[in-house]
Amino acid sequence: MAKKHSVKAETRARTGSGLLKQMRREGWLPSVLYGKNADNKNLKVDAKAFREMLGESESENILINLEIEGEGSSLAFLQAIQHDPLTGEALHADFLAVNEKTELQASVPVHLLGTAAGVKSGGVLEQGLHTLDVTCSATNLPEILEFDVSELALGDSLHIGDVTFPKGVTPRYDAEVVIAHIGAPRVEETADEAAAEAAPAAAAEAAEEAPAEEEAPAEA
Structure with a gap:
């Protein structure tokens, strides 16, 4: 509260x-x-x-x-x-x-707790909601909403319908809305890909540095 x-x-x-x-x-x-x-x-x-x-x-x-x-x-x-x-x-x-029973509509900050299993495997935590709109009485108004993501594996998502809200607090979003997702790790560029990308630039640089051909003298 x-x-x-x-x-x-x-x-x-x-x-x-x-x-x-x-x-x-x-x-x-x-x-x-x-x-x-x-x-x-x-x-x-x-x-x-x-x-x-x-x-x-x-x-x-x-x-x-x-x-x-x-x-x-x-x-x-x-x-x-x-x-x-x-x-x-x-x-x-x-x-x-x-008063204590007045119904309020508020946008409450979302905090994610724990380190997701998928993150430990190299995944990336993507937070879909940083605030969440709720309806509640003045008595039940939460200061923040905290959700545990430690069990999320690579590719898993945490949805509104997956979590339990504090007593008297009702989310104003559909159950399918994503709170957090564990995305795939970013693929590092391979050595061959790096060389292929560097080749055109190197060729252009070499062409710029090459000396210009001398013109032949005109015939008398």
Whole structure:
């Protein structure tokens, strides 16, 4: 299950772009909290705490206790972040108000565990999915999904339908989708093939270096 983080927040009035820039200079991240059974709230959250939270998380699928000044704590799911295209800094965050039973759709990072038997035989591990879209309740939201590939032999694949997901987590892909595959080893170039490829180049080089024939003198 994903960790819950706590971030301090304050309500704010709807403001123009100039005041939003000033808010960021003062160390706040403009945000909004919304949900099916909640009123929309314009917020500003502690930008430093927000950056630290992202740095400690495997992905941006995060459950947060928003500690809103004067209103208490509100459980929220980090729905989206707007980033500066040049610096990558967060410019705005959208939070979805949830409870423990709220159904979420999230893209969860995939980690492969173990060294595949096929890799030990010279094969190559090819990871088909680095993130996996799932549906789950807020209570069951995983921070990462880990799958063991140690039993995969050369030519084997690990499919969605081959693995067991955490309780309450349902993949949004078909069972046939490949998570990982052990491909054939790369064939090294033989000496004969290398010589055949080098021959035309050597001939061309020799032709360039050969001295030009002298012209015969003209008859008087």
